[in-house]
Amino acid sequence: xxxxxxxxxxxxxxxxxxxxxxxxxxxxxxxxxxxxxxxxxxxxxxxxxxxxxxxxxxxxxxxxxxxxxxxxxxxxxxxxxxxxxxxxxxxxxxxxxxxxxxxxxxxxxxxxxxxxxxxxxxxxxxxxxxxxxxxxxxxxxxxxxxxxxxxxxxxxxxxxxxxxxxxxxxxxxxxxxxxxxxxxxxxxxxxxxxxxxxxxxxxxxxxxxxxxxxxxxxxxxxxxxxxxxxxxxxxxxxxxxxxxxxxxxxxxxxxxxxxxxxxxxxxxxxxxxxxxxxxxxxxxxx
Amino acid sequence: xxxxxxxxxxxxxxxxxxxxxxxxxxxxxxxxxxxxxxxxxxxxxxxxxxxxxxxxxxxxxxxxxxxxxxxxxxxxxxxxxxxxxxxxxxxxxxxxxxxxxxxxxxxxxxxxxxxxxxxxxxxxxxxxxxxxxxxxxxxxxxxxxxxxxxxxxxxxxxxxxxxxxxxxxxxxxxxxxxxxxxxxxxxxxxxxxxxxxxxxxxxxxxxxxxxxxxxxxxxxxxxxxxxxxxxxxxxxxxxxxxxxxxxxxxxxxxxxxxxxxxxxxxxxxxxxxxxxxxxxxxxxxxxxxxxxxxxxxxxxxxxxxxxxxxxxxxxxxxxxxxxxxxxxxxxxxxxxxxxxxxxxxxxxxxxxxxxxxxxxxxxxxxxxxx
Numbered sequence: 001x002x003x004x005x006x007x008x009x010x011x012x013x014x015x016x017x018x019x020x021x022x023x024x025x026x027x028x029x030x031x032x033x034x035x036x037x038x039x040x041x042x043x044x045x046x047x048x049x050x051x052x053x054x055x056x057x058x059x060x061x062x063x064x065x066x067x068x069x070x071x072x073x074x075x076x077x078x079x080x081x082x083x084x085x086x087x088x089x090x091x092x093x094x095x096x097x098x099x100x101x102x103x104x105x106x107x108x109x110x111x112x113x114x115x116x117x118x119x120x121x122x123x124x125x126x127x128x129x130x131x132x133x134x135x136x137x138x139x140x141x142x143x144x145x146x147x148x149x150x151x152x153x154x155x156x157x158x159x160x161x162x163x164x165x166x167x168x169x170x171x172x173x174x175x176x177x178x179x180x181x182x183x184x185x186x187x188x189x190x191x192x193x194x195x196x197x198x199x200x201x202x203x204x205x206x207x208x209x210x211x212x213x214x215x216x217x218x219x220x221x222x223x224x225x226x227x228x229x230x231x232x233x234x235x236x237x238x239x240x241x242x243x244x245x246x247x248x249x250x251x252x253x254x255x256x257x258x259x260x261x262x263x264x265x266x267x268x269x270x271x272x273x274x275x276x277x278x279x280x281x282x283x284x285x286x
Numbered sequence: 287x288x289x290x291x292x293x294x295x296x297x298x299x300x301x302x303x304x305x306x307x308x309x310x311x312x313x314x315x316x317x318x319x320x321x322x323x324x325x326x327x328x329x330x331x332x333x334x335x336x337x338x339x340x341x342x343x344x345x346x347x348x349x350x351x352x353x354x355x356x357x358x359x360x361x362x363x364x365x366x367x368x369x370x371x372x373x374x375x376x377x378x379x380x381x382x383x384x385x386x387x388x389x390x391x392x393x394x395x396x397x398x399x400x401x402x403x404x405x406x407x408x409x410x411x412x413x414x415x416x417x418x419x420x421x422x423x424x425x426x427x428x429x430x431x432x433x434x435x436x437x438x439x440x441x442x443x444x445x446x447x448x449x450x451x452x453x454x455x456x457x458x459x460x461x462x463x464x465x466x467x468x469x470x471x472x473x474x475x476x477x478x479x480x481x482x483x484x485x486x487x488x489x490x491x492x493x494x495x496x497x498x499x500x501x502x503x504x505x506x507x508x509x510x511x512x513x514x515x516x517x518x519x520x521x522x523x524x525x526x527x528x529x530x531x532x533x534x535x536x537x538x539x540x541x542x543x544x545x546x547x548x549x550x551x552x553x554x555x556x557x558x559x560x561x562x563x564x565x566x567x568x569x570x571x572x573x574x575x576x577x578x579x580x581x582x583x584x585x586x587x588x589x590x591x592x593x594x595x596x597x598x599x600x601x602x603x604x605x606x607x608x609x610x611x612x613x614x615x616x617x618x619x620x621x622x623x624x625x626x627x628x629x630x631x632x633x634x635x636x637x638x639x640x641x642x643x644x645x646x647x648x649x650x651x652x653x654x655x656x
Contacts, residue, residue, distance in 0.1 A: 018554060018555055041557070042557040045555065049555060049556075050555045052552065053548075054548060057549060058548035059549055060567055062571055063566075063570075068549070071553065071558065075557050075559075075562070118552070121556075
């Protein structure tokens with residue numbers, strides 16, 4: 001998670017090789033994928049798929065939805081026409097749509113239904129990983145819940161992993177096992193979901209979490225409101241990228257970039273407050 | 287495309303083996319063309335080959351999609367139908383096509399000169415004509431009424447106006463359709479390639495388009511016709527080869543915006559090849575734009591041909607509207623109908639295509655789509 005423009009979508013797309021990374025490596029199941037091409041890349045495409053934010057534009061308006069799903073099978077040569085069509089109908093049924101809908105065009109569906117079609121298309125090639133780029137943020141709240149539940153069911157049924165990009169804390173808490181907080185293209189914090197919601201380490205995470213509404217009106221919590229806008233990612237601030245807006249900024253922040261360290265087992269953070277040597281009583285957040 | 291049921295109707299069978307049938311037909315076409323080129327005597331005139339190709343493509347790649355996505359077709363038809371002027375335009379175009387197809391077989395020979403019946407007015411009008419009477423040696427003024435044997439009158443050389451207009455319709459439609467076909471084809475190919483490949487290819491192609499656009503198109507046409515001769519085929523080719531610039535730009539911009547749409551990204555994520563994305567996603571989604579540009583550019587091209595003929599650079603062997611118009615212009619004060627009649631038909635034709643194009647643009651406009 002992270003605010004708009006911090007690079008969540010770019011990261012997701014780069015992992016799928018839809019955008020070329022400028023530097024660095026990406027490993028998927030032990031395989032370096034930034035150098036893949038040809039048959040190897042195509043093979044990788046069967047393992048990693050994507051679900052998009054806007055169901056409206058994620059389906060070709062001139063294709064019957066059956067053909068949109070079928071395209072996945074066709075491209076990878078999975079079965080002859082009959083087999084593929086049967087699989088399309090099966091997939092539609094699995095995501096909660098009628099098999100007859102395969103003959104219809106996207107404009108005949110609601111947003112939630114289109115999102116289901118998008119999920120069916122991603123599932124068609126039996127992927128291991130699905131990058132879901134804010135798959136519910138364009139939907140009504142009631143439909144959001146349905147889609148989230150569907151995603152969870154499918155995860156268990158098909159042994160999928162999701163890379164779930166979101167900025168809705170409630171959604172993240174509901175679906176994620178691990179949370180990665182990004183700020184301006186860098187990792188701020190990475191932790192199991194339970195732990196990050198209970199004990200956020202990075203001041204940015206704290207600020208984000210303080211925006212989560214509490215269902216108890218008698219409980220008061222201090223709201224941390226960040227000042228200013230996100231600085232330009234083209235020209236990020238020196239040192240720690242968050243220092244321009246951090247409520248707990250101190251002298252070394254603008255000069256040295258904090259490394260990502262494993263503060264607790266499985267809980268990584270990149271902040272000078274939590275560097276091993278800087279753990280000073282007064283400065284630790286309560 | 288795919289269906290688990292076995293094919294039942296003939297149409298479904300054709301749809302299923304469309305590509306194979308098309309290739310077969312295309313092969314036959316090439317054989318015919320080859321034989322024609324190899325032998326001395328022509329079996330078919332060159333434009334007929336262009337038409338055949340046009341027809342083949344229409345038959346196999348324009349009609350089947352309309353049929354297989356009947357509901358979408360009906361949807362667009364309903365939307366176009368709401369536009370009364372567009373419907374009127376379509377009716378007129380159908381009439382014109384029918385006239386151009388069968389008319390020349392029914393009317394008199396448009397090239398037959400008959401000085402005994404020169405400058406006859408249309409039915410219901412009459413003019414005074416001066417003739418030199420050999421027996422008396424005097425000039426006589428004679429009141430000549432229009433006759434039913436030439437309902438729209440005759441021109442200064444006694445040619446039947448109906449026949450000339452009908453053959454002019456054929457010329458205009460030929461030029462309009464074929465030149466537009468060439469221009470649209472080039473425009474779509476260049477536009478899509480430019481948008482899809484991007485980078486320096488895009489730059490090179492678009493700068494070339496700019497150059498073509500700034501070039502005075504009409505002067506270029508005049509030069510080509512002047513340099514290489516005045517044949518209808520050449521005029522069609524010249525108009526087609528210069529008229530693609532607007533299409534290229536529009537298709538490029540359309541494809542550029544489509545390329546970043548999620549469904550194209552999704553196709554890439556699925557591992558679809560570039561050709562597949564271009565042919566299955568980019569082109570089908572630009573089709574409505576292409577149809578509209580085509581319809582709207584036909585009248586311009588018809589007018590261009592008429593203008594060329596008007597200034598005397600048309601094909602002298604065909605009776606195009608422009609040529610008749612220019613001939614009639616010189617006799618405007620004695621025989622107004624020679625210029626006015628082709629003028630009216632030309633005007634109506636251009637109007638009809640424009641109405642139809644406007645109607646279709648409204649029908650296809652994605653902003654008004656539900």
